[in-house]
Amino acid sequence: MTGRKPEAPFPQPAVGAVRKASATVTAVQLSDPLRGRLPRRVPVRQLLCLLPLVLVAVVAVRHRAVLAEGFAHLGSAEWPWLLAAAGATCLTWVAAACCRQGAVLERLPSARLLATQFAAGAANHLLPTGLGASAVNLRFMTVCGLPLARSSAALALYLLAESVGRLALLAALLLAFPDALRLGSLLPEGAAVGPLLLAVAAAVLLPAGVLALIRRVRTSVVSFLRTAFGEARSVHSRGSRALALWGGAFAFPALQAAGLVAVGEALGLDVPPLHVAVAYLAATVAVALIPTPGGLGSVEAALIVALVAAGGPAAVATAVVLAYRIITVWLPMVPGALTLGALVRWKVI
Template sequence: MVPLVLVVVVAVRHRSVLVDGFAQLRRAEWPWLLAAVGATCLTWVAAAVTRQGAVVERLPGRRLLATQFAAGAANHLLPTGLGAGAVNLRFMTVCGVPLARSSAALALYLLAEGVARAGLLAVLLLVFPDALRLGSLLPDGTLGPLLAALGVLAVAAACVLALAGRLRSAAASFLRTALAEARSVHSRPARVLALWGGALAFPLLQAAGFAAVGRALGLPVPAAHLAVVYLAATAAVALVPTPGGIGSVEAALVVALVAAGAPVAAATAVALGYRIITVWLPLVPGALTLAALVRMKII
């Protein structure tokens, strides 16, 4: 809850910017907002396809799609990504997939989604190198310490695994299961297409929805640059443990949009509008769906 408290403090200190952002939402062009809503709905389909591609067994399609919709509401109860992971893990075990293989399928999904998102961002940055002025995002002299901190974390994790025998044994067992599951999945062309096609479609649809909101508000930034902004911002806050990314994602989007050349008020309006469409509008229906799935013992 600490990140949420910090977000509230920052929001109160910069409430005038938020007020200006909400005021600009009134002049948004509705056809583009509807396009953003459509892209958001398709992200649940892409997530369902990717989930199916990560497991050998055939999962019930309608229930799988409903589970992805409900997983968004679960993300608001736990740090980013853990809610959706818990819902999908439970769904696969109820469908008869053993817990070890369900966990391996979840890890494979996360790996595919991360690789697809990072690869897409890298390609877009190569094609549009001027989309972000990265130098304005980090103060001078902070890149080296940041990389050093990441290196220290990696070394610390390796030391923990090396010194804790039981933990090392469990990690080795999970790795063997995960590799066996990955080989089984990649021996089936249909699963490969679903896994990697869905993993690539998911961030593309998210970026398209974000670009549509930018177009709805007349943001003076090209659509391709908006896609780069979205992918870079969401990658930067992936490790911030706020439930549903609330606050951290909005802040990262505003900072990245300003780095791309957008005015602060317009950047705030776009970030707020996108998060309203993708987070707040589906929240109550998603929670009701989650409750119904639990009641029917689908999860």
């Protein structure tokens, strides 16, 4: 016996730690040769920021002849009236922001809400009518913290209020000026309006009836309607929200019609201003169910027909419509697309 203390045994690593270290080394060894070959993460948000500008370029190229003719008409117009039309167009975004704020109880950030309406206008002209603006505003409300069900209900309430406001203005103007539109002159001789109206009603009501027979769809619709009615009652219980909702709903189509009236005055359209407003409201109601991007093509045709029915010469009516669409659609489209990309990048939508 030497008297020395026995040496402590060398600490052995745990079995789990050995396996984990071995797996880590193996993964590093396998990944090192491929590290330079693996693709980087796709910048989805950056691509989404550029997508609106690409779509604007595509739409502009497809409608380059219309753009050239519209800008040519703007060169011969009276600029004070064109500035009035541009001012009315800018106020439509304010009216839309007021209406959308009135559709929810929560206070939405006003600056971002207004910027969203400007961006939604560009999105609305790049996707089928109403879909682009609805998607942008739905995303904005959910980012602001509203549940998806309530955001959808607020969106439906806005669309309902805007439709009611547009139809109410058209009905009031038609009652005041029953001879504003001479649609009989546009129909073929002997054509009957009754069967045409019945066909339109059947085209609208038949799909709704089929969907009502499907149980799962019917259950979802009933649940959504309960949420929507509850949201509508809450909004109308507060006076400021109800005023914003219905004030914006009536101001929005009125300002759009005022823009067309101003362009008509700028180009010397020999039609009374209120008759021009009737023509605009009637044309936009007629094309509401046509799923074209922003109504491009269908709105122009309907507006020309409506202005001719109101008594305007076809050549001047065409010039007025093209100039009006340049001011309200094409000029704001590029800055609107840039705003949309910025809102996506800043995660506002």
